[in-house]
Amino acid sequence: EPEVTQTPSHQVTQMGQEVILRCVPISNHLYFYWYRQILGQKVEFLVSFYNNEISEKSEIFDDQFSVERPDGSNFTLKIRSTKLEDSAMYFCASSPFSGGAYEQYFGPGTRLTVT
Amino acid sequence: AQSVAQPEDQVNVAEGNPLTVKCTYSVSGNPYLFWYVQYPNRGLQFLLKYITGDNLVKGSYGFEAEFNKSQTSFHLKKPSALVSDSALYFCAVRANTGGFKTIFGAGTRLFVKA
Numbered sequence: 019e020p021e022v023t024q025t026p027s028h029q030v031t032q033m034g035q036e037v038i039l040r041c042v043p044i045s046n047h048l049y050f051y052w053y054r055q056i057l058g059q060k061v062e063f064l065v066s067f068y069n070n071e072i073s074e075k076s077e078i079f080d081d082q083f084s085v086e087r088p089d090g091s092n093f094t095l096k097i098r099s100t101k102l103e104d105s106a107m108y109f110c111a112s113s114p115f116s117g118g119a120y121e122q123y124f125g126p127g128t129r130l131t132v133t
Numbered sequence: 134a135q136s137v138a139q140p141e142d143q144v145n146v147a148e149g150n151p152l153t154v155k156c157t158y159s160v161s162g163n164p165y166l167f168w169y170v171q172y173p174n175r176g177l178q179f180l181l182k183y184i185t186g187d188n189l190v191k192g193s194y195g196f197e198a199e200f201n202k203s204q205t206s207f208h209l210k211k212p213s214a215l216v217s218d219s220a221l222y223f224c225a226v227r228a229n230t231g232g233f234k235t236i237f238g239a240g241t242r243l244f245v246k247a
Contacts, residue, residue, distance in 0.1 A: 022176070051235075061177070061223060061237040074234050109176055119165050119184045119227075122235065124176035 020044045022125035024110050030131045031100055039095045039128045041110030050093045051111040051122060052085065054078070061109070067093065100132045135160045137226050139238035146214045147246050154209040154241045156224030166207040167225040167235070168198055177223060183207060194218070214245045 023042045031037050043050050052064040066073040067085050082098045093112075097104055107129050111122040136159045146152045158164055165184055169177040181192025183200040191197045198209045207224060224238040 053237075060239040063234050063236065066234065076234070111177075119182075121167060121179040121182055122177075123179070124169075126174070126176045 022110055022112055022123050024108075024125035024128050026128060027126070028129045028131070030133065033102055033132055034099050037097050037100055037130065039097075039108050039110075039130070041093045041095070041125055042091050043093055043110065043112030044114075044123055045091070047112035047114045047123070049073075049113045049115070050085075050087070051113075052095045053109045053111065053124075054106040055109065055127075056106040064095070097130075100130075102132050105130055105132045135226055135234075135236045137224050137236055137238035139222075139224055139241045141241050142239075143242045143244065145244045145246065148216050149213050152211050152214045152218070152243065152245070154222050154224075154243060156207045156209065156238060157205050158207060158224070158226045159205065160226050165227040166198075166200060167227075168192065168196070168207075168209050169223045169225060169237075171221040171223065171240070173220075180209070180222075214243075216245050216247050219243055219245045 025040045029037055050067045053061050054064055055061045063076050065075045065079045065085055084096045086094050107127045109127045110125045113120045113122045138157045140155055144154055167182045168180040170180050171177050180196050181190050181198055183190050188200045196211050198207055200207050221240045221242050223240050225235050227235050
């Protein structure tokens with residue numbers, strides 16, 4: 019069964035450094051998402067992406083965040099200057115169709131630790 | 134604003150007994166409701182969803198959920214719990230107003246004792 023994959027599984031970085039988290043969505047999916055989960059807290063929506071542009075973003079997704087689909091398979095989340103509070107598990111998700119009726123398929127996550 | 138509440142941080146049940154994990158929601162318009170499960174060191178896995186129609190929806194691994202519009206609830210149920218059901222369960226909602234944003238509850242940890 020096709021799966022969403024994410025790399026790396028764990029990233030440690032120093033405050034102020036840039037990080038890029040990578041995701042490979044399921045191949046025939048068209049809609050892509052990033053979520054984060056701070057340890058012990060709820061899963062929070064960051065951004066959705068379709069047709070090479072952001073469809074919706076949350077208040078968390080400020081100017082230090084950006085997303086890109088650099089080729090036909092990868093979907094990346096860049097954090098320009100990491101802060102301690104960016105430490106979290108970051109999940110990528112994809113779905114084949116538009117609209118709220120369709121479930122999302124999640125990757126296993128990247129644990130980001132900012133020191 | 135959309136919101137989801139899972140009032141129980143943890144639910145404990147003995148294997149073979151029925152289980153219920155509670156969820157209530159608040160959304161403008163008619164909701165799309167989802168349950169996801171998260172096992173340790175894994176991403177969220179889709180269990181089931183309510184879009185329209187029959188209020189009782191059936192999903193993976195023998196789980197089902199009942200949509201109750203008057204109580205704005207979408208409780209997850211299973212008639213007979215298994216030890217392997219022990220995991221973190223998330224209720225989620227999307228408004229059917231065209232947005233892509235999914236709002237998750239805080240999660241409920243289910244422990245099934247043998």
